[in-house]
Each structure stands twice: as C-alpha cells, then as structure tokens.
Amino acid sequence: MKLSLFQENRLLSETGENNEIDIAPVMNMFIVLVTFLISMAVFTHVAIMEFTLPPNVGAGLDQSKGKPKLRLTVRVGSDYMGIVLGDKLLDSLPVAQGKFPFDTLAAKLQMRRKETAPQSAFQDEIVIASRDEIAFKQVIHVMDICRETGFSKVGLSSATVNPEAGK
Amino acid sequence: MNLGKKTSLGLGRSSTGTFRPQLTSLVDVMAIILVFLIKTFSTEGNIITPSSDLELPVSTSTKKPTPRWSIEIARNSVMSEGTFIASTRAYAKQDSLLIPELFSWLENKRRLRADTTSQALIQCDKEVPYAIVKKVMYTCSKARFIDFSVLVIQEE
Numbered sequence: 677m678k679l680s681l682f683q684e685n686r687l688l689s690e691t692g693e694n695n696e697i698d699i700a701p702v703m704n705m706f707i708v709l710v711t712f713l714i715s716m717a718v719f720t721h722v723a724i725m726e727f728t729l730p731p732n733v734g735a736g737l738d739q740s741k742g743k744p745k746l747r748l749t750v751r752v753g754s755d756y757m758g759i760v761l762g763d764k765l766l767d768s769l770p771v772a773q774g775k776f777p778f779d780t781l782a783a784k785l786q787m788r789r790k791e792t793a794p795q796s797a798f799q800d801e802i803v804i805a806s807r808d809e810i811a812f813k814q815v816i817h818v819m820d821i822c823r824e825t826g827f828s829k830v831g832l833s834s835a836t837v838n839p840e841a842g843k
Numbered sequence: 844m845n846l847g848k849k850t851s852l853g854l855g856r857s858s859t860g861t862f863r864p865q866l867t868s869l870v871d872v873m874a875i876i877l878v879f880l881i882k883t884f885s886t887e888g889n890i891i892t893p894s895s896d897l898e899l900p901v902s903t904s905t906k907k908p909t910p911r912w913s914i915e916i917a918r919n920s921v922m923s924e925g926t927f928i929a930s931t932r933a934y935a936k937q938d939s940l941l942i943p944e945l946f947s948w949l950e951n952k953r954r955l956r957a958d959t960t961s962q963a964l965i966q967c968d969k970e971v972p973y974a975i976v977k978k979v980m981y982t983c984s985k986a987r988f989i990d991f992s993v994l995v996i997q998e999e
Contacts (some may be wrong), residue, residue: 699866706873713880721997722893723904728991806972812864812967813900815894815976816995820903832991834977 706749725819727830748827749791750781752818753807755779759788760805761811766792774812778821802827805835893966893994894922900969902995911964912952912988914945916979918968921945921951940981949986952989963988 751758757776759767767784769777793799802822803830806815819830888913891908893899896917915922929944930983952958963983967976980991 699870702870703866703873705857706870706877710873710876710880713884715878717880717883719883722891722907722908723902723995723997724897724906724992725902725995726906726990726992728981729989731930806973808972808977810973811911811969812971812973812976813969815973816900816969816993827952832980834973 688735699784699806707842711750725816725823725830727819727832729833735836737782737837746792747801747831748785749803749833750785750818751805752810752814753835754775754809757818760782761788761792766827773816776817778817781818782825785827789825789827801829801831803831812835876983891964891994893909893996894925896920897966897968898920898970899966899994901995901998902994905997905999908964908992908994911962911992912949912958912960913964914963914979915967916971916975918971921975921979923948931971935972935975936980938979941985942978942982945979945982946982946986949988953986959987961988962990964990964992964994967995 693797746762750761751760752775753770756771757769758765759781769780769784772775789799804815804818804822806818815832822830877897889908894915894917898913913924915925916931919931920927921931921944923945926948928948929942934942965976965979983991
C-alpha cells in the first residue's frame, strides 16, 4: 500500500498541462474601475480665505464715531515690507532681488502682536496694504502668515509709498 | 528554436501555437493604480470648480468653499460665471478704481435675481497684479458686495 495519497489523488487537467488562471475578466474589471475612479478623482482641493475691505471703502462705511482705532498693518511693496501701527513704521524688512522675507515677517508679527496688544483694540485684526505692482500670490502668502500668527480677521487695503508720511 | 519559451518582451507562445501576452505585470500595474486612486478618492468633491483660465494661488487655508457670486480675474480679462466682462489691460493703467462694465453687470444680475447678498467669491490668477484686484474689489463694494473670499488651492 502506498502512503502518499496526495500523489495518487492529484487532479490533472485533461491535457495533463498546468492550469492557467484566466485573468482577462479581472483586467476588464480593473480597466472599468480605474476609468471610473479617474473620472471622479479630485486631485486638487480648493479652499477659501475670507477678508474684508477697509472700513472707509465703498458701501461698507464705518459708522462708528470717535477716534479711529489702531490696527496693525502689514505694508507689502517690491522695495520693502513693513509692519505699521497707525502712522508709525515699527519694522522695515527689505526685499532683496525679489525675495520677500516671509520668515522674518512671521517672527516680527508674532512679536509685535504681543507688544501692541494693550494699545490695539483689535488684537485679532490686521490690515494688509499692498502696492499695486505686487503679484496676488504674494498677498495671499502674507494673508497666510497673518492667519498663522493669530490674526483671524484680515482686511485688504492699498499701500502708500511712505506709510509714515501717508503718501 | 524553442517556441514555448518566453521572450524578453514577456510574450509567450502556447502549445496551440498562438502568442499569449503575459498579463501578470499589467495586472500588478493596474492594482497599484487602483489602490492609489481609491486612496485619493474623495466623497466630498469640490462644490466650486475653479475656472480653467486661472492658475490659483496656493494657501494653507482649509476653509471649505461655499457657493457665492463668483468673479474671475484672469491675466487679461475679468469674468463672472464664465462671461467675459472687461479686459484688464484697459484698466491696468487707469487712475479710476471703478470698472464700469463689471459694476453694471453686477447691478443687472442682482436686479434680475432679486438677490441682496453681500458675499462675493474672487477667483484670481496668482500672477495678476494687486492693482487689478483692488479695482475689482472696489467695484464690487460699490455694487454692495462687502464680504469677500478668495479661492485658493489648498496646500498639501
């Protein structure tokens, strides 16, 4: 009596060849699935950033009476970036060869936010005043920095050449 | 010549004499693509489709967009809901902040829709100078849009 039952009972195909799995249906299913998923795929996610206009622009006129309240302002220009409170230039960060000092701006903003908290009635508000020639992506970058620094309300405005002189 | 042997191209000839491509590697590729696509599949999708003429700026913002009045600022034109309104070249050098074509378009649409919303969504190309954006914002504010949001590509 032979001990090996497996060898005796092994099923072979009729031709005696090894069976091959037919993967054509699997391929068909894959092609359909991949096509469907590619058509439904979202490769870029969009988001929004909210901002307001300065209170003295357009229909959104500031109805509040009395002295204007001080807000920190970031001046964005192709010559320098500045942090301004009222008409006082607190920091000036030169733009060298078109490279904006965003890292320095973030650090300075953090510091100035703490310093000006007692003077400023709007600790979470900031105005970004940009010069006309600045590309919009740079303004968005500054808005990102302001938001990450803790300013939840961002206003957009137009910058003067010299913030201290107001011109 | 051994006909049953696989060639370097992954093609083999069966015992019946017909060539049969080796699909194993193709199945592997398809499986990888499938896993990648399922992983990136989003059930939420985008409510707002950015205009194809624009290259939106990148931001770290994660706030989800909601449907609003949309104004698109491309490098050469200002559009709204796919309709050309004004050329930016014509207004780039002007001192006036108002874009009359955009103002009248917004006013007309507002009147037709009997809409009193103050929210507007700006889709702006990342290379557009701020001067143009400022003029569009000013014009919108004159048309009683004061709450703005800007559409950005979410940074990964």
